Structures are given as structure tokens and as C-alpha cells.
Amino acid sequence: MRCIVQSGLHGLAAAVLVTAAWFAPATVAAADGFELQDSPGQTLDVLWGGKPVARYVYAYAADRFQDTYKPYLHVLDEAGKQPITKGPGGLYTHHRGIFIGWARLTVGGKSYNLWGMGGGAQIHQKFLDQQTGPERASFTAQIAWKATGGEPLLEERRTFVFHRRPAPTLVLADVVSVLKAVAGDTCLNGDPEHAGVHYRPADELDKTKTVYRFPRDTDDPRKDKDLPWAAETYVLGGKSYTVQQMNYPDNPPDTVWSAYRDYGRLGAFVTKELKHGESLALRYRFWVLAGEAPPRDALQQQWQEFARAP
Secondary structure, three states: OOOOOOOOOOOOOOOOOOOOOOOOOEEEEOOOOEEEEEEOOOEEEEEEOOEEEEEEEOOOOHHHHHHHOOOEEEEEOOOOOOEOEOOOOOOOOOOOOEEEEEOEEEEOOEEEOOOOOOOEEEEEEEEEEEEEOOOEEEEEEEEEEEEOOOOEEEEEEEEEEEEOOOOOEEEEEEEEEEEEEOOOOEEEEOOOOOEEEEEOEOOOOOHHHOEEEOOOOOOOOOOOOOOOEEEEEEEEOOEEEEEEEEEOOOOOOOOEEEEOOOOOOEEEEOOEEEOOOOEEEEEEEEEEEEOOOOOHHHHHHHHHHHHHOO
């Protein structure tokens, strides 16, 4: 089995952050700080100071398959009311908040689309851990990747770690996905447009005002591999928001970024072969803030802090 990295970029879909200036239902709460508030079978809200800042959407129902075929993370606005990330529907319905998938997932010689979700579903099974404190919160979900007929494809442990930061930060979150090949030799493949770990802004953004930023002015995500980070600013409801996605140094090499679409999807693509029983750990950090992007040196410092994290 051999994974072939395809760097061609396709326009049609087949398919978790520095300088000082930047810095319920069932509830798990610290005495002072973060809370996790679960609406069982539906969503888990992350709250700071009593206000929701992020929402893990994990409902699954066969009769609402198109709306529930993958779990994802919403980032909420300054008021903690509205997502600034995308849910079901709109342009490319499978693009949802902070999400993960591969369009060409090969298991035991058969290929499945677990990006556009034509080949199965990612189904939240249970929470393995939930923790809160004054400076951070985390939770880990067990997620089953299954084929359309219910056959197991991958087992995943997806962990989100939220770090306290002052405004204008909305969310500073690490996403750690541990994927285990449980049904045979496995290849995670696709292309930068249709595979990896991505962030999708809300569908109602102003497409004419989306701006991307990279470590250097000369960086080209279509050509340059292993950029440490990519960022974008987008305008939603007349307000600007910025997201920086950071690549951890221990991730597989040859990361390719998708960071150029006017509708704002931003993400990192890797390919990997796994023997039956092997696991892959992927780790990214997302810094989401209200307003325009901070200076490039602040973005670089943010990544350096992440890269030094144990």
C-alpha cells in the first residue's frame, strides 16, 4: 500500500492560539474559571466566566444523517450567542466549524470518502475525560469512523484543550486527534482541499474581504510545504475576525496548506500510511480573535509558544 500525495487543487468540493496586548444541563465547572455544560446527545458548551465561547456539536441520528454525520467545534462570537463558524447547509454542507476528514481513506484495500461523508460517518461514542480549571479546560471524545454499512474504519480520540486568554481572544484551543487503524492497513489521503484538519468560517461572511497571512510575504501555500502556520481575517456581519492555525512540529512532514479560498476554509493536509493496529497523533492549535490580525511577529511568537509546548 502506498499513499500518493496529490497536490492538485480543486475548486469544487467532492466533498482547536503572544504579546501582552493580545493576550449547564450537566455541568463540569472549576470554582473560578472554565465550565463544561453538556446537553446530552447534542452539544457540549465550553464557558468562561459564565459565557459560552465554543460548542462541540456531537449529535448523531440516522434520520438526520446529513445534519449529523460528523462532530465538529463551533467558535462563538463576543457575546457567546452566535457561531462565527459554519454548520450544516450552505456552500459545501460538509464544511463545519473545526473539523477533520480525508476524502480518500483507504482501509483494507477499499476507498471511503470521510470528508464529504459520501462513504460513511464519524459518530461520537462517549466522553472519555472532562476537566476544568481557572486557566484551562479540556475534554476528550471517542469517535467511531464507520462505513455506510456500519463497518468500523478508524477509532479516534479527539481532545480539545482551551487556554485562558484576555480579549480580543475568543478561543485559544489545541486539537489533538489520535486515529487508530482498527480494520486493516489504512491510508489517509486526499488533497489540500479535501483532507486534513480545517476551519470553516460561517457561510454568511463577506467573500470580498477574506485575507490570508503567512510567516513570510513570499510564502505560497500552493507550493511551499511545512509552513508553521497560516492565518486569515474574514468579515461577518460587518465585524472582522481572525483565525491562526498552527502546525505542531511532531506532525507528519510535508504538510500542505489550503489557505486561499474566498469563503474562508483554512486547513492543513497530511497523508499517512498506518498498519493494522497502528495509531497516528495529529496536533494543531487555533487562535481565534475578534478584530484584525495582530502583527506577524505576534503570530510567529504564538506559534513558537505552541511548538515548545510538551
